[in-house]
Amino acid sequence: MTTPTEREPVLAFSNVSIAFDGPPVLEDITFSIAPGETRVLLGPAGVGKSVLLKLSNGLLRPDRGSIRLFGEEISTMPEEKLFPLRTRIGMVFQEGALFDSLTVRNNVAYQLIQEQVDDEEIDERVLEALTFVGLEETISLYPSSLSGGMRRRVAIARAFIHHPDLLLYDSPTGGLDPVTSTTIIELIVKERDVHKTPSLLVTHRLQDAFTLCTHRFDKAEGRMVPMPKGQTDPNTTFLMLDEGQLIFDGSLHDLVHSENPFVREFLD
């Protein structure tokens, strides 16, 4: 298995296009994610953000273009060869996508159970992951008895447990109240700053995107704190989609000073 070098991107899209029985959903998308980098993908609902995320780990195949994941071309890779690669990625789905017939413990430990890890080690690692998201008391519950926000946090614990090399978040705060959204964003900031895991986060909520960029996780205080005024996280950058095309790729400073009319409208 190829491991990306320091300079090689963890994920690189090159002129990627995809369509489903109609006009292209994504057209000529080119961007990359460097090691340690967090990229926030912005755009209105229905613009193809989730499709782009599913292309990133081979859940969907592009019609054209190249996608390199951990240095390997995945756009034409057979499904059975993709499975080992996907075990290195943590993905948080829009609605959590927890297995409703399994307990929280078995959901979080799903990958470890498939790898036939010892029960004792599973319990230890599940507890560690659930403590990370603040839900250790839910270990024996079923997803149906959890609130929407709790389900999302369990999904994050499931994505984190394997210490992935890349994290994909599909609208992790979509449909949640502001307090719960902040809790989720705090977890993402914590993962970014503690484990330096590269990630691609899809959202249409500007507030979450700005919070990610202007806050850091303070290990001493054990919580997310704002960065000094005028400072932003240099490793958190933005992408914006409109009508299937990537219309922006840059830092927060570039974003707020962009003169693209759609970006301006979106920000306003």
Place this chain on the structure above:
Amino acid sequence: MAINTIEQTAKNIVLTVQDYSLFSWRAFTNLFSKPRYLPDFLIQSDIIGVGSTSIVLLSGFFTGGVLALQSATTLAQFGATAVTGQFVSLTMIRELGPVLTGIMVAGRNASSIASELGSMVVTEQIDAMRALGVDPMRKLVTPRIFACISMLFFLTIVADAFGILGGGAVTVFLNHQNGTQYFSKAWESLRYPDIIQGLVKPLFSGYIVASVGCFYGLRTTGGTQGVGRSTIQAVVNSSVLIILVDFLLTRVLLALFPAI
């Protein structure tokens, strides 16, 4: 317009058959390479096999009973009521046991498999499984297919046994005939080709029930309404396929064993 619709429908049917063939082949060949999910096979065997025992047992018993009731009237006209046991046992073992069990299991399990997998598709659980590096074909489809094949085999034996028993009960308690004669005729008339014919069919029916259920379940689109549609398609198509394959198998087996 009408020609376009016919053309599109024909194309859809051909595409579905092609997809189903590829799907079935992949599900079958997965058994011969790792990873294999034995615990899932055992869980599914319990759900499909043990869970279907009561319906198979009851349907087998009453079908045998009806056969005895119906045949007794006709056979009496020829003074041949003594062969009721032979008639019931041969009909149950060669034909009605396998087909009836297949259709009962299809009604119960093809529907549950399609709706379970369909719900997993619409709630992105299948995508989540793939994203976690687990192949849904190996984890969900292959164990269900092999559990269904092996369980249907045993369920057919149960249906055959209870069918003969049901026929016996009717013969003794309603037709007031000799029970010993019924059971000895039922036993004596059986030949190995009858048994083979009766036990080859459930292997195919089991494969049809699980593979069609999984196929329609995993193709679900359109939310909860789509789950309902997949469930109906799975039950209808698996039942029709069971009867069609039964006809073809009977033709082949009669050619292979002409003496029967």
